Amino acid sequence: MKKLWGGRFKKGMHPVLKCFSYSLYVDYQLLESELEIDIAWAKMLGRTGLLTKSESAKLVRSLASLMRELIPSDPHDKLPKAWLQDYEDVHTLIQSRLEKKAGSLGKKIHTGRSRNDLVVASTRLWARKKLSEIQKxxxxxxxxxxxxxxxxxxxxxxGMTHFRKAQPVLLAHHFLAYLEMIEEDRARLAAAMARLDLLVLGSAALAGTSLPIDQKFLARELGYSKIVTNSMAAVSDRAFMTEIVSGLAILWMHLSRLAEDFILWNSEYLGFIEIDDAFATGSSLMPHKKNPDVFELIRGRASVIFGHLQTLLVLQKGLPLTYQRDLQEDKPAFFDSVNKTGLALDVLSLTLNGVTFNAEALKRSVEEDALYATDLLEYLVEKKIPFSEAHEAVGRAMRFAIDHRRPLESLGLHEFRRFSKAFGADVYNLFNETVSVTAKRTKGSTHPERVRAQIKQWRIRLDAH
Structure with missing residues (x-):
């Protein structure tokens, strides 16, 4: 296969260098996006007189035919092995196949552009489509x-703090906490997606081009509202990729926390949930095992995404303007981050829908009377006891119960009153999970009415999308 460069070289590329530098096995994912750009480019060349109308039309037909031939119906289909050996990258693949269809006319598709602006344009277009899918x-x-x-x-x-029991909460409140976090992640990615709205074509290698490239037409054809204002920034900056992977990394951080909760809840030690058999795996040795692999893989793969973010940051550190071949290494990290995220969201949604809750185990989790220490404290505060004094009194009562190996709830009223005269017979009403959650008043709290209102509001918000 003839390369897109080489006129000044006396020798062909050494086979070892081919193995070292060829990138089609990664950037083939840009195939569809680049063909879309090529079709718009061919139309533009005809409009500006760089091609005749008939030449432009022939290139458009040939490219549309390539789109049908080269884009696999199954995204999991592998590239033919010969392609990986014959073509340097996705640009070379398209150029070669186009020349076979359109003859020497195919050589004109590269008029006025460089792989430098083309790869950024293709990556932005690919990212825009993928982020739209991820948002859904x-x-x-x-x-x-x-x-x-x-x-x-x-x-x-x-509810836990420091991985020790703290206070009773509604389980729904726990899920709504993650819903809030994921909504912020969605907004971060939406902002990153908005910054993809930029046509970089026309930047060429770095300085732009003297040829009459109609950037406004290209922007309309490809769905962009903005056109690049600095060609050097356009071909060299990968901040748009870094920002997207940063947003994905934060999303994965939240997913990993949720996964850890589910792993713990699924353990025999807690037994709060049961995972549907379709989303669990077994052991090759131990017949009784039912493992929460979905959540363990989410927890593990989060580290991969964090690594990809680090790769993109370090890759660009100290890199002089403009394009450097180092930037070929941005795509494995970027593509993998985006692709893994889409699949993770799919499997998590399905797994979560199949989870069932063990009401008895959850009930047992809130039977420990220490969970109600804060309720006792606030009870005293409402009786006009200074907060620090109330805190001290409840702490001393807890210490007394621990020292005597008794539940706090078993203390007699006269014993409670040793620590504060404000304790009355109604103190025993506080050792109840329903009383505890319904006592909360603040907006965003775990009060059942607050939680029901949150559920209603979220249903309206999500249905509006």
Whole structure:
């Protein structure tokens, strides 16, 4: 295969260098986006007189034919092995196949542009499509979280701090917390997606081109509202990729936290949930095992995405303007981050929809009377005891119960009154998870009415998308 360069070289590329530098096995993912750009480019060349109308029309037909031939119906289909050996990159593949269809006319498709601006344009177009898909998948996942909240709205769980029991909360409140986090992730990615709205074609290698390239036409054809204002920035900056992967990394951080919760809840030690058999795996040795692999893989793959973000940051550190071949290494990290995220959201949504809750185990989690220490403190505060004094009194009562190996709730009223005269007979009403959650008043709290209102508001918000 003839390269897109080589006139000044006396020798062909050494086979070892081919193996080292060829990138089609990665950048083939840009195939569809680049063909779309090529079709718009061929039309533009005809409009500006760089091609005749008939030449432009022939190139458009040939490119449309290539689109049908080269884009696999199954995205999991592998590239023919010969392609990986014959073509340097996706640009060379398209150029070669186009010349076979359109003859020497195919050589004119590269008029006025460089691989430098073409690869950025193709990557931006690919990212715009993929992020649009991810936004839809996030919405589906959010609806799965909302469904879990609705299904569990009457169940209480021991809320944790420092991985120790803290206070009773509604399980639905827990799911809504993740829903809030994921919504911020969605907004971050939407902002990154908005910054993809920029046509970089016309930047050429770095300085632009003297040829009459109609950038406004290209922007309309490809759906961009803005045109690049600095060609050097356009071909050299990969901040748009870094920003997207940064947003994905934060999303994965939240997914990994959710995964850890589910792994713990699924353990025999807690037994709060049951995972559908379709989303669990077994052991090759131990017949009884049912493993939460979906959540473990989410937790593990988060580290891969974090690594990809680090790759993109370090790759660009200290890189002088403009394009450097180092930037070929941006695509494996970028593509993998985006592709893994879409699949993870799909499987998490399905897995979450199949989770069932063990009401008895959840009930047991809120039976420990230490969970109600804060309720006792606030009870005293409402009786006009200074906060620090109330805190001290409840702490001393807890210490007394621990020292005597007794539940706090078993203390007699006279014993409670040793620590504060403000304790009355109604103190025993506080050792109840329903009383505890309904006592909360603040907006965003775990009060059942607040949580029901949140569920209703989220349903309206998500249905509006």
């Amino acid at each position: 998948k996030i919405l589906v996942f959010q609806k799965s979280l909302l469904s879990a909240a609705a299904r569990s709205r009457d169940l209480k769980i021991a």
